[in-house]
Amino acid sequence: GFYSMLSRHHGLFFSNILFIVGLHGPWRWVKEGNQASVSTSALLSGGSVLTEVQELETDFMEQHSVQMADLVITPSGDLPEWLSDQGWDVPSASSGRLFRMPFLPGMDLLPLTARMAERSQVRKMGQELVFFGRLETRKGIELFCDALDILAMQMAP
Numbered sequence: 001g002f003y004s005m006l007s008r009h010h011g012l013f014f015s016n017i018l019f020i021v022g023l024h025g026p027w028r029w030v031k032e033g034n035q036a037s038v039s040t041s042a043l044l045s046g047g048s049v050l051t052e053v054q055e056l057e058t059d060f061m062e063q064h065s066v067q068m069a070d071l072v073i074t075p076s077g078d079l080p081e082w083l084s085d086q087g088w089d090v091p092s093a094s095s096g097r098l099f100r101m102p103f104l105p106g107m108d109l110l111p112l113t114a115r116m117a118e119r120s121q122v123r124k125m126g127q128e129l130v131f132f133g134r135l136e137t138r139k140g141i142e143l144f145c146d147a148l149d150i151l152a153m154q155m156a157p
Contacts, residue, residue, distance in 0.1 A: 001131055002061040004148055005068040013152050021069035022132065023079060026062040027055060028086060030134075058135055063088050065135075075101045 091097035
């Protein structure tokens with residue numbers, strides 16, 4: 001979704017699309033959780049868990065996907081705070097852009113439903129494109145982006 005949201009951010013395409021990012025386990029979270037390949041002394045001395053260029057690129061795209069999303073949904077209360085501590089610009093729950101799953105009785109879902117209704121007025125039924133998975137090749141992100149490129153070319157005036 002990064003390139004699609006970036007395209008919208010620059011006013012090129014997808015102006016009437018509601019982008020919802022599921023914040024489950026970004027690469028930085030996964031990599032730090034699997035510290036087996038990273039020495040504790042390197043982490044304690046300020047070393048980064050992200051050492052490869054591709055990891056840095058993925059981290060950048062994931063950070064900015066969260067930042068550019070209309071809504072962010074996460075199953076974890078700790079993850080948004082942890083990412084904020086890592087320097088990510090994660091929306092706060094009070095912003096009306098961050099929602100925690102599961103949606104429990106008594107939760108105020110008005111901002112979520114209002115944003116969805118606002119976008120649905122310009123969207124026809126059956127025109128949603130959703131990618132669910134980690135932003136990596138084996139999860140199909142490249143194929144998904146290629147499909148978006150083809151659709152964008154077909155929709156261009």
